[in-house]
Amino acid sequence: MSSLVKVLREKYGREFISVEELSSELGVSVSELIMEAKSKKIKAVKIGRNIQLSLKGIECMLSDEELNDNEYQNSLDQVATPTVTSEQSDERIELVECDVDMSKGCITYVKSSNRWILQIDLGKTVDGKRIRKSKSFKNEEDARQALALELAQLNKISQREVGDIYWKGNPITSQTQLKDFFEYFLSLCTAKPHTIEGYFETARQIARDLGEVSLQNLTTSVITQFFNDFKKNYAQATINKTFSVLKRALELAKECELIEKNPMSNMKRPKTTKEGEVNKQVYKAFKDEELKQVLKACKEYSQCTYTMAKVLQYTGLRPGELRALEWRDIDFEVGVIHVRQAATQEREGMTLESRGTIKSVIGTTKTPYSVRKIPVNSEVLEVLKEWQEYVKSDRAYEKARKCQYVFPSTRGGMIGSTGLSIKFRKAMQQAGLHGRGYELYTFRHTFCTNLIKQGVDIPTVQRLMGDNTTDVILKIYTSVEERDLLSATKKLKGYFENRDL
Structure with a gap:
């Protein structure tokens, strides 16, 4: 018996330990352990939330011994019977058996997100860093097909010299x-x-x-x-x-030692010379009268558009955060909207020649700092309640009544980014503001502008906006300050004119 396995058995007092524990003991990454287990045909099982390896399997990983199938299966049965529930057994990690010359691949099922994850080990860079490729899929069949296709393309290379780099079969x-x-x-x-x-x-x-x-x-x-x-x-x-x-x-x-030095290592970043280009981004915000026009037009256009506009007016949510908003995120009693996730667009099959296919997915917020709570007033909560009742009663939203999203499509899923943009574009046209450079983000910039005008301190504005830096906020602050200065000088001009000076 391996001395390490003996130590592990004494230390942990059980026949299975998690890959995280083994990773700590051996000083290697979790992914490397899983890949090694697969190459030695050591099954990994998921018990609860932990991926576990048997000490018998670890012993074989660390030596040239062959697995005793009966003994190994008994160890699996012993841990599975008392510990793994019927629900958890579906969560076992299946390591796909595949003959791979130059790369290793596996698919894993993640129950918490109901996704199948494909992972391919592409080797290491010259400085020893692991090169991996991963994708997620909704179902097992798609993941298996993608794994087979990726490995087939990679394994067109018969014998690769150590240190060489290949891509799609070409050096x-x-x-x-x-x-x-x-x-x-x-x-x-x-x-x-x-x-x-x-x-x-x-x-x-x-x-x-x-x-x-x-x-x-x-x-x-x-x-x-x-x-x-x-x-x-x-x-x-x-x-x-x-x-x-x-x-x-x-x-x-x-x-990768393909070139001796980076030709850009000492280059300075060039400055634009585009005619009429201002070297600072302008963050436009609605003027008070324009905001009234927009809200009025949104209300006339549709209940959905008006409700979204009111939420954006008082929260400054990013469009992706608005689309991903769920009813569980709104605390009507306390008067708080929780921002926990964001919708984004994901493309598959992208190359330099093709943009691939696009789909909407729910993901994390822009940064961890963007997860936040935004207090809202009774006006916003009342508008949201009215919208909730509207969805329940309007025939157009019959398929969306059981949808968890606050702003669903009429088909019942999450509203698409294109559909969202179209609603506001038409409302802008109705308000007579189309073509003035306003977009969905203008609500966010207006929210920030109005907070600054009310004297709210920058750190508080930053927290409400969910920005991890103050860069954008300070640019908006500067813009507001410049407008106030211009307004002040105009007042001064009137002051002097009234006194005939």
Whole structure:
């Protein structure tokens, strides 16, 4: 018996321990343990919320011994019978058996989110960091098919030399064109779906001009010329994002020893020279009279649009937070709206040539700081109650009556971002404000502006807005201050005119 297994048995006093406990004991990641268990055909079971491995299986993982099937199955039965309930047994982690030469893959079922997670181990970077790819699916069949497809594409390579990098069956070298390296770079990015989509869009813009240039020919002068042309046509925010994505991609190329140095390491971020471009973002807010017009138009357009407008007026919610709002999030007794989640758009099958397919999903808020409680007044609560009764009685919302979302579509699911935008666009047209640069976020900026006008301190405004930095708030504050200064000088002009000075 392995001395480590003996120590574990004495320390924990049981035949199964969690992968988190084993991870701590061995000093390796949980994911690596699961992958190793799969490669040795050691079953992992989920008991409650913990993924567990048997000490017998761990002993085999740490040695060259073969599993004694009967003995191993007995250990599984012993822990499963008294501990795993019928509900929990459905939550077992199934490690998919697959013959893989260069990469390992598995799918796991996460009961809490009712999703199947695909994970593929793509090896390590030159500095020893794990390279993994993961996707989530609604059902097991889709996850299995995607796993089979991914592994089939990866395993077209017969024998790969250690240290070489391959993507879609082709080696990546210093001769690889930037557009092909971008595909590899983007496959390794881990961020929220909306952020990844932004990376793809930025990569497409770069690839239009530099896509066919090889990595080794991407010199500082070539990139400088690209940005000299680019800055003439784009705003500063776009330039900043483009500069950042390209620099990060080339830094990966350097880490993979495809290029000797990052040609952008000493480059300064260029400034826009676009004609008429102001190098600071303007955050527009409704004037008081305009807000009255908008609310009146929303009420005339539909009960749903008016209710959403009132909620936005008094909470400053982001559109995604509004769409994901559930009835359980509204505390009518206390007068508080809880912001716990946000709707976002997720694209599948994105490449530099295709934007893939899009779908709406519920995810986390923009940042952990965005999870918050917003007190609301009786007017908002009354409007929400009226809307709740409207949904229960209106025939158009018959399919949505059991829906948990505050603002469902008439089909019963979450209202789409396009549907939300259309409602407000039509209301804006009705109010005579369409084409003035107003959008859904204008409600958020108006909320912030009015808080500042009322003398609310910046930290409190920041907490109500759910922003982890004060950048946007301070820009809105500056904008408000400038308008107040202009208003003050106009009053001064009138003061002097009245005195004939």
